[in-house]
Amino acid sequence: MAERRGWAVPWRDVLITLLAFVLAFVVGAVLMVVSDAEVSSQFAYLFTAPSLALGASWDKVSSAYAALFAGSLGGIGPITETTAQAAPLICAGLGVGLAFRAGLFNIGAQGQAVVGAMVAAWIGFSWHLPPGLHLLVALAGGVLAGALWAGIAGVLKARAGAHEVIVTIMLNYVATGLLAFALTTTAFQRPGRTDPISPVVDWNATMPRLEGTRLHLGFLIALLAAAAVWFLMERTTSGFRVKAVGLNPDASRTAGMSVPSTTVLAMLLAGGLAGLAGVQAALGPTVAGTPTPLSAGLVGSIGFDAITVALLGRSRPVGTVLAGLLFGALHAGGLAMQSQAGTSAELTTVLQALIVLFVAAPALVTTVVPFLRARRASLTGTTPTTGGLSS
Amino acid sequence: MSTTIRPHAETPAGDQPVRLESREERTHRLSVGVLVLLVGVLLAVLTLSTSGTARFALSDVFDEVQLPTLSLPGLPVVVLCALLCLLAGAGFVVGRLSSRLRALAGTVAGVAFLLGFLTWAAAGRDLPFPVSNQLSGTLTLATPLVLGALCGVLCERAGVVNVSIEGQFLTAAFTSALVGSITGSIPLALLAAVAGGVAMAALLALFAIRYKVDQVVLGVVLNLLAVGLTGFVFDQLVQPAAGELNDAPLLTPVAVPGLSAIPLLGPVLFEQNALAYLAIASVLLVWFLVFRTSWGLRVRAVGEHPEAADTVGISVRGTRWSAVLVGGVFGGLGGAFFSLAATGSFTKEMTVGNGFIALAALIMGRWHPVWATVMALFFGFVTQMASQLQTLSTPVPSQFLLLLPYVATVVAVAGLIGRVRAPAADGVPYDKP
Structure with missing residues (x-):
C-alpha cells in the first residue's frame, strides 16, 4: 500500500467506508427481523397485507437502532460513556497496530492488558502515596507490566524464533490464570471477602474525571498515546526501523538494522500500550466515581476487540482513534439497546465484525452498490495489511 | 539463511566429510x-x-x-x-x-x-496416579484440537492462512446443538456441524481468494462474526426455548468389540466416543490426501509456488477453494465435539480458545498432519495431567497446575521447536497475471 502524500482526503476510501457501515447495519437489520419469531411470522402475509410485515420489521429495527444511537451519542452522559469505552480500545488498538507494522501478529493484547490492570490496581489499593504521584506510579507500573509481558514473546521470537502467535496466545491464558490465582491471595483479595475481588483503589490513584460523567483522564491519555505513536512511527529512527522490518526483514537486515532488537522493541511498545489499556480499566472511575475493583472479568475482552480496532484503523494512529471511538460507541449503545429495546447486545459484535469485513473488502462493497461499479477500474487496494506475518 | 557457518566439532573416524552446522x-x-x-x-x-x-x-x-x-x-x-x-x-x-x-x-x-x-x-x-485415565483423557481432550489442526493443515498447505478455526468450531458447535436438539439424531447433528464448518470455511475462501482480504485480518473478523452471530441468535431464539432448542443428544463412548478388552490400551484407545475415532481416521485420511493423491500434490503446489502451479495448468483458485472447504469439514467435526461430546448443549463462546490452541498445534507441528496431531496430543496430555495432579493434592497450588499446558507450550515452542517455516505462499492471495 502506497503511503499517501500530504493531506489530500481520499474521498473514495471515505465513501467506501461509509457504505461499509450502511451495509453492516442493513445486514444487522435483516438479522434482527429474521431472528424475531413474532416479526418474521408476519411475513406470511407479506403479499396480502404488506404493511403488517414491513411495519413490524420497521418497529423492531428502528427501536433497536434508536436505542443504540441514544445510548452512544444521545447527550452528555452517553457521549462520555462512549469515550470511556473507547479509551482502552484505542490504547490496546495502538499496541496491536504498532506490532502489525513490525510484521508481528500480537494476539496477546488481552494478557498484556490483564497484567497491566493487575499491577496498576495493586499499586492503587495497597500503596498509599500523595495525590498525583500515586496515579503516576500506578500508571507507570501497569504500562511496565504490560511491556514486560509482551517482551517475553518478543525475546522468545527474537532469540529462539518462537512464533509470536503461539506464545502470545499462551501468555493470554497464563495472565488470566495468574489473575485468578492472585485474587485468592491475601495481597489481592479484599479482607473479609471469600469471593475473588480486590479492595477499591485509593482515591489518589483514581483518574480524575468531569464530575457526574464518565469523561476521565484516560481518554486524554489515549489521545496523547495516539499522538506519541504517530510521532514515534513517522518522526523517529526507531519508528522507521519498525516499519522497515515489518515491510521487509531481509532488506532491513541487509541495510544493517538489527531485526531481533527491533522485534523486541516493537513488542515492548505494543505491550506497554496494551498495559495502558489495562490501567484504564483498573483506574478509570465509573459513574459512581470510584474505579471498579479488580476481579476476573475486569478487563473484559478489550485485548481481542483491540485487534479489530487496529485492523479497522489500518494500524495508523488516527485511524485507530476513530475506530476505537466507533467501537466504543457500539459498546456503549449496545448496552442501552439490550436494556431498552430488548435486542441482545451481541448484535454490536456482529456489526463490528461486518464493518471490518466490508471495509477490508472494497471490491465487495462496489459489487453490491451499483453506482460505484463504473469506477471500479480505478479501484486500488485499500485492504488493511498486517505486514510480513508469514515470515 | 545465516552467513556465519561454523565447522561442526564432529570428526568421526574414517573419511566422512566434515558436516557443517x-x-x-x-x-x-x-x-x-x-x-x-x-x-x-x-x-x-x-x-x-x-x-x-x-x-x-x-x-x-x-x-x-x-x-x-x-x-x-x-x-x-x-x-x-x-x-x-x-x-x-x-x-x-x-x-x-x-x-x-x-x-x-x-x-x-x-x-x-x-x-x-x-x-x-x-x-x-494417598492415591496412585491413574495411568489409564491419563491416557484416555489425553485422547478426549485432543480430539477437537486434532480435527482443528487438520482443518488448518488443509487450508494453509493450499496457501490460505486460517486463523478462524475458532470461529468454525463455534459455528459448528451451535448448528450441531440446534439440529441435534430439534431432530434428536446424532448423524444429523454431525452433518449440521459439518455444514456449519463448511459455511464458515466458504466465507474464509470467498473473502481470502475472491476478494483478497488480508487473511489474518479475515480470520480474526470471522471469529468475531461467529461469536456475534451464534451469541445473537442464541439470545434471541434459542435461550427463550432452551428446553426444545438446546438439548442435544450426547455422544457416548463406544467400545470396539474385542479390542476394548486389551489391558491398558483397550480402554484407552477403543472405548472412546465416535468423534475420537473419527479424529484418528481423519489424521490418516488427511495425510493420505495431502501426500499421496494428485489433489494433495496440487494443494501443496499452490501453497508453495502458485505461479509455477498456474503455469502447468493447475487452477490456483479452484484448488484453494477445494482445500479450504474440505478443511471446513474437519473444523466442523471438531466443533461438534464441544456440543455433542462434551456437554450436550450450546453455551455462548463455549469453545474457549480451543481453535487458537489447534492453530498453535498446527504451527508447532510444522504444517504436517501427523506432527500437528502429535502436538495436539501433547497439549491434551499436559492438560489432563494437570487435572490428574490436582486430585493427588501436590504442594503446587491448583491454579498453577491449570497453567501448566500453556507454560509447557511456550517452553516447548521456545526451546524445542524453534523457528518454523510456513508454506511459502501461505497468506499470499494469488493474482492471475
Whole structure:
C-alpha cells in the first residue's frame, strides 16, 4: 500500500467506508427481523397485507437502532460513556497496530492488558502515596507490566524464533490464570471477602474525571498515546526501523538494522500500550466515581476487540482513534439497546465484525452498490495489511 | 539463511566429510540443551521434596482385567531421572553427538523428565496416579484440537492462512446443538456441524481468494462474526426455548468389540466416543490426501509456488477453494465435539480458545498432519495431567497446575521447536497475471 502524500482526503476510501457501515447495519437489520419469531411470522402475509410485515420489521429495527444511537451519542452522559469505552480500545488498538507494522501478529493484547490492570490496581489499593504521584506510579507500573509481558514473546521470537502467535496466545491464558490465582491471595483479595475481588483503589490513584460523567483522564491519555505513536512511527529512527522490518526483514537486515532488537522493541511498545489499556480499566472511575475493583472479568475482552480496532484503523494512529471511538460507541449503545429495546447486545459484535469485513473488502462493497461499479477500474487496494506475518 | 557457518566439532573416524552446522542449527541445539539442563536442575531440586513410594495404577477399578499397581521408590527414581536429564542436556550443549545419538538423548531426556516429574508428584500420596485415565483423557481432550489442526493443515498447505478455526468450531458447535436438539439424531447433528464448518470455511475462501482480504485480518473478523452471530441468535431464539432448542443428544463412548478388552490400551484407545475415532481416521485420511493423491500434490503446489502451479495448468483458485472447504469439514467435526461430546448443549463462546490452541498445534507441528496431531496430543496430555495432579493434592497450588499446558507450550515452542517455516505462499492471495 502506497503511503499517501500530504493531506489530500481520499474521498473514495471515505465513501467506501461509509457504505461499509450502511451495509453492516442493513445486514444487522435483516438479522434482527429474521431472528424475531413474532416479526418474521408476519411475513406470511407479506403479499396480502404488506404493511403488517414491513411495519413490524420497521418497529423492531428502528427501536433497536434508536436505542443504540441514544445510548452512544444521545447527550452528555452517553457521549462520555462512549469515550470511556473507547479509551482502552484505542490504547490496546495502538499496541496491536504498532506490532502489525513490525510484521508481528500480537494476539496477546488481552494478557498484556490483564497484567497491566493487575499491577496498576495493586499499586492503587495497597500503596498509599500523595495525590498525583500515586496515579503516576500506578500508571507507570501497569504500562511496565504490560511491556514486560509482551517482551517475553518478543525475546522468545527474537532469540529462539518462537512464533509470536503461539506464545502470545499462551501468555493470554497464563495472565488470566495468574489473575485468578492472585485474587485468592491475601495481597489481592479484599479482607473479609471469600469471593475473588480486590479492595477499591485509593482515591489518589483514581483518574480524575468531569464530575457526574464518565469523561476521565484516560481518554486524554489515549489521545496523547495516539499522538506519541504517530510521532514515534513517522518522526523517529526507531519508528522507521519498525516499519522497515515489518515491510521487509531481509532488506532491513541487509541495510544493517538489527531485526531481533527491533522485534523486541516493537513488542515492548505494543505491550506497554496494551498495559495502558489495562490501567484504564483498573483506574478509570465509573459513574459512581470510584474505579471498579479488580476481579476476573475486569478487563473484559478489550485485548481481542483491540485487534479489530487496529485492523479497522489500518494500524495508523488516527485511524485507530476513530475506530476505537466507533467501537466504543457500539459498546456503549449496545448496552442501552439490550436494556431498552430488548435486542441482545451481541448484535454490536456482529456489526463490528461486518464493518471490518466490508471495509477490508472494497471490491465487495462496489459489487453490491451499483453506482460505484463504473469506477471500479480505478479501484486500488485499500485492504488493511498486517505486514510480513508469514515470515 | 545465516552467513556465519561454523565447522561442526564432529570428526568421526574414517573419511566422512566434515558436516557443517549452520548458525540456526547451532542456536537450536544450544537452546534444546539448555532447556534439558534446566529440566534436570528442576528435577534435582524436586528430589529435596520427594519421599515415600510413588504408585501408578495401570487400570481403572471398573476394568475387567485388573493390572497390578506399579510401585516405584520415589527418591532413587527422581535422582536417576535428574541425572539422565543433566547428562542428555550436557550432550546437547557440548555438541559431540551424532544425529542418531542426539535423537536418542532427546527421547531419554523427555521420558526421564516425565517419569521423574510424575514420580515426584505421586510419591508419598494417598492415591496412585491413574495411568489409564491419563491416557484416555489425553485422547478426549485432543480430539477437537486434532480435527482443528487438520482443518488448518488443509487450508494453509493450499496457501490460505486460517486463523478462524475458532470461529468454525463455534459455528459448528451451535448448528450441531440446534439440529441435534430439534431432530434428536446424532448423524444429523454431525452433518449440521459439518455444514456449519463448511459455511464458515466458504466465507474464509470467498473473502481470502475472491476478494483478497488480508487473511489474518479475515480470520480474526470471522471469529468475531461467529461469536456475534451464534451469541445473537442464541439470545434471541434459542435461550427463550432452551428446553426444545438446546438439548442435544450426547455422544457416548463406544467400545470396539474385542479390542476394548486389551489391558491398558483397550480402554484407552477403543472405548472412546465416535468423534475420537473419527479424529484418528481423519489424521490418516488427511495425510493420505495431502501426500499421496494428485489433489494433495496440487494443494501443496499452490501453497508453495502458485505461479509455477498456474503455469502447468493447475487452477490456483479452484484448488484453494477445494482445500479450504474440505478443511471446513474437519473444523466442523471438531466443533461438534464441544456440543455433542462434551456437554450436550450450546453455551455462548463455549469453545474457549480451543481453535487458537489447534492453530498453535498446527504451527508447532510444522504444517504436517501427523506432527500437528502429535502436538495436539501433547497439549491434551499436559492438560489432563494437570487435572490428574490436582486430585493427588501436590504442594503446587491448583491454579498453577491449570497453567501448566500453556507454560509447557511456550517452553516447548521456545526451546524445542524453534523457528518454523510456513508454506511459502501461505497468506499470499494469488493474482492471475
